[in-house]
Amino acid sequence: MSHAEIGLIGLGVMGSNLALNIAEKGHPIAVYNRTASRTGLFFENAEGLRENIVPCTTLADLVAAIRPPRPIIIMTQAGKAVDEQIAALRKLLSPGDIIIDAGNANFRDTMRRFAELEGSGIEFLGVGVSGGEEGARHGPSIMVGGAKESWHRVEPVLTAIAAAYNGEPCAAWLGPDGAGHFVKTLHNGIEYADMQMIAEVYGVMRDGLGMGPKEIGQVFGRWNEGPLNSYLIEITSAVLAADDPQTGRPMVDVIVDSAGQKGTGRWAVIEAQMMGVPATGIEAAVAARSLSSMRQERDAAERAYGSPVKPIDPADRDALIADIEQALFAAKIGAYAQGFAVMRAASQEFGWDLPMATVARIWRAGCIIRSQFLDTIASAFEAKADLPNLLVSRAFVSMVSKAEPSLRRVVATAATHGLAVPAISSALAYFDAYRLARGTANLIQAQRDFFGAHGFERIDGPGAHHGPWGGHMAG
Known part of the structure; x- marks a missing residue:
């Protein structure tokens, strides 16, 4: 007999924890995994939550266990596996049932799936879930895209399992079709930039100042009590405070310096480029992860050139650490500004009307990039919904103006001491280029006209023009 409110397919780390979260909040859930033994083990380990869990060995059993209209969450690997599950479910579901893809899907796949299901009677939601394993179990940030009516039908469950900030659930409907997954993609892009910038200042302290992990960890601990709280x-x-149980050495010192990536950061960069919106911090972070994987090449290059690192005078340490705090703060603002600018462009291109203030609010708890200044971001968009860039909001102009001298000094110090800070350097370049009323693209336009007769606009009149290049020919 059907008695589950909702179903879930895919009992990996995220799926298992999400299912336990749902069950714990009092919502009976039917679960299915392609490997039946995993379903059995999951149920066995659920202990006191078993009364709210219905283990199923087939998809047909899963569908039968859920009260119609049936919402079913898919938590499988993005791509082909999701399409296969949707195809299998379509044979079993009835009009009004809802398929919910809560994995890290490419939003363009989500939009395609909406189009494919249109007219079938089966509803679809593309849901971004952030917070990792801990968030899935105890309260993630949830970003929903799809028909608003479908969201309202699952809203009681999703708001119950979401993180809360001052009593407000960090779950919201953000727009139609791919809106939720797009916002999650940009969340991850900002996350890439944030993590890279943190790693860069760790490198300045480790390699430039000769500080050990625990000492650097104490600095981060102090920073977490101020504006950088996140x-x-x-x-x-x-x-940085943790030790390796096997060797007793600081844990971070025995970890290979090659960072993995699953694609969402790269998707964020690709979409930013396609929309013509600069997201240089995210781009630098994705490139840095790719460079980190080239360990043999980096080793060979160091043997060929020698290490670029030059120690920083310890007498400058306290002043530099104070500057690093402000520089990291300014650079992080730049990364968030770029991410929100990309979302704004996508909202206009796809007609989503993304509620930017709501996006900031549902990121205040549960998600990986939760930080103190998300309240300030929300306030900025509440004051001006069509704000083109956070950098021109009054609050952020004040904060960045105060931090900019430190950012400039840190980038200069890093450059003169051979310390790679690509994401933080990109933040300074972005600030400088964004606030420069007359840049240097006039020369680029002249070059384009010279070799390709592309034309240009003049500052003293409208229309397309060409330069007096005469008989000069491209070589």
């Missing part, structure tokens, strides 16, 4: 700063302090 989840990533908090866990960085904890990571």
Whole structure:
């Protein structure tokens, strides 16, 4: 007999924890995994939550266990696996049932799936879930895209399992079709930039100032009590304080310096480029991860050139650490500004009407990039919904103006001491280029006209023009 409110397919780390979260909040859930033994093990380990869990060995059993209209969450690997599950479910579901893809899907796949299901009677939601394993279990940030009516039908469950900030659930409907997954993609892009910038200042302290992990961790701990207060700063302090149980050495010192990536950061960069919106911090972070994987090449290059690192005078340490705090703060603002600018462009291109203030609010708890200044971001968009860039909002102009001298000094110090800070350097270049009323693209336009007769606009009149290049020919 049907008695589950909702179903879930895919009992990996995220799926298992999400299912336990749903069950714990009092919502009976039917679960299915392609490997039946995993379903059995999950149910066995659920202990006191078993009364709210219905383990199923087939998709047909899963569908039968859920009260119609049936919402079913898919938590499988993005791409082909999701399409296969949707195809299998379509044979079993009835009009009004809802398929919910809560994985890290490419939003363009989500839009395609909406189009494919249109007219079938089966509803679809593309849902971004952020917070990792801990968030899935105890309260993630949830970003929903799809028909608003479908969201309202699952809203009681999703708001119950979401993180809360001052009693407000960090879950919201953000727009139609791919809106939720797009926002999650940009969340991850900002996350890439944030993590890279943190790693860069760690490198300045480690390699430039000769500080050890625990000492650097204490610095991050102090920073977490001020404007930099955020989840990533908090866990960085904890990571740097940890020791390896096998060797007794600092844990971070025995980890290979090659960072993995699953694609969402790269998607964010690609979409920013396609929309013509600069997201240089995210681009630098994705490139840095790719460069980190080239370990043999980096080793060979160091043998060929020698290490670029030059120690920084310890007498400058306290002043530099104070500057690094302000520089990291300014650079992080730049990364968020770029991410929100990309979302704004996508909202206009796809007609989503993304509620930017709501996006900032649902990121205040549960998600990986939760930080103190998300309240300020929300306030900026509440004051001006069509704000083109956070950098021109009054609050952020004040904060960045105060931090800019430190950012400039840190980038200069890093450059003169051979310390790679690509994401932080990109933030300074972005600030400088964004606030420069007359840049240097006039020369680029002249060059384009010279070799390709592309034409240009004049500052003293409208229309397309060509330069007096005469008989000069491109070589």
